[in-house]
Amino acid sequence: MNGQPTPISGKRRYRTIWISDVHLGTPGCQADHLVDFLKQHECERLYLVGDIIDGWKLRTAWYWPQEHTNVVRKVLTKAKRGTRVIYVTGNHDEFLRKFVGYRLEIGHIALVNEAVHETADGRRLLVTHGDAFDVITRYHKWIALAGDALYEGTMRFNFWFNRARAMLGMRYWSLSAFAKQHVKAAVNIVSAFETSLARECRRRGLDGVVCGHIHHAEVRSIDGVAYYNCGDWVESCTALGEDMNGRIEVIRWTRIDHGQSSAKVTPLRRGRAVAA
Incomplete structure (x- = not known):
């Protein structure tokens, strides 16, 4: 075996998926x-790295179509069939944190605030949603709530804007991703977030971190600390996958692919980079 993800009955198999x-x-x-992605991929261990359920939004307005139930069912089915599922809480599903102390396993799913994952090549990675390392979310929640509302408005604009682009034969373009990468204040916030996570890993003697929170999939090195971000399932539809040798890659699952996986290996590198 060469360690690469292997197809099993038409599916791609990873050691770990985040x-x-x-x-x-x-x-x-x-x-x-996401349901389609989960159907097409198998793994020994599945990490749900926070903000899986949006408790902030559900508190103000109930929205839960059948497709969202299908995601829950698919995860439960994987857990029942032997996949080790670890749910790491985030800020949008912080209502679950009060149950972590009870060491609950709901439907064979372990609930934790963070975890340490050991890769196949022996590296130890902190797995955390990342909101505890975001100064705005941690100390100025009202700003985070306002920003969430602004993000939702941006996404509505993005929907109609990209619908028009599609009619003109143009590719999808993300306003929020553009802002994060090019607006100075946003870039500084993201940079401080990433640096803070790397510093915490060094303090604990860990080799790297797997996180989410900022909706930007990426694989890179920050001063010798491996940094992996899962991305999101609102815009980018991305995940991280670890093969049998411990190599971690960004998996992109796009609308354009019409259900075909587009897994792209992103080499670990120094400096800033655009997500794979």
Whole structure:
């Protein structure tokens, strides 16, 4: 075996898969694409890295179509069939954190605030949603709530804008991703977030971190610390996958693929980079 993801009955098999920022309970959630992704991929261990259920949104308005139930069912089915499922809480599903102390396993799913994952090549990675390392979310929640509302408005604009682009034969373009990568204040916030996570890994003697929170899939090195971000299932439809040799890649599952996986290996590199 060469360690690469192997197809089994038409499916791709990984040692570990991480997904985050699904935001079940919101209209922006790409639940149907996630169900399709889960059908086409198998793994020994599945990490749900926070903001899987959007408790913030569900508190103000109930939205839960059948597609969102299908995601829950698919995860439960995987757990029942032997996949080890670890649910790492995030800020949007922080209502679950009060249950972590009870060491609950719901439907064979372990509920934790963070975890340490050991890769096949022996590296130890902190698995955390990442909101505890975001100064705005941690200390100025009202700003985070306002920003969430602004993000939702941006996504509504993005929907109609990209619908018009599609009619003109143009590719999908993300306003929020553009802002995160090019607006100075957003870039500084993201950079501080990433640096803070790397510093915590060094403090604990860990080799790297797997996180979510900022909806930007990426694989890179920050001063020798491996940094992996899952991305999201609102815009990018991305996940992380670890092969049998411990190599981690970004898996992109796009609308354009019409259900075909587009797994792209992103080499670990220094400096900033665009998500794979």
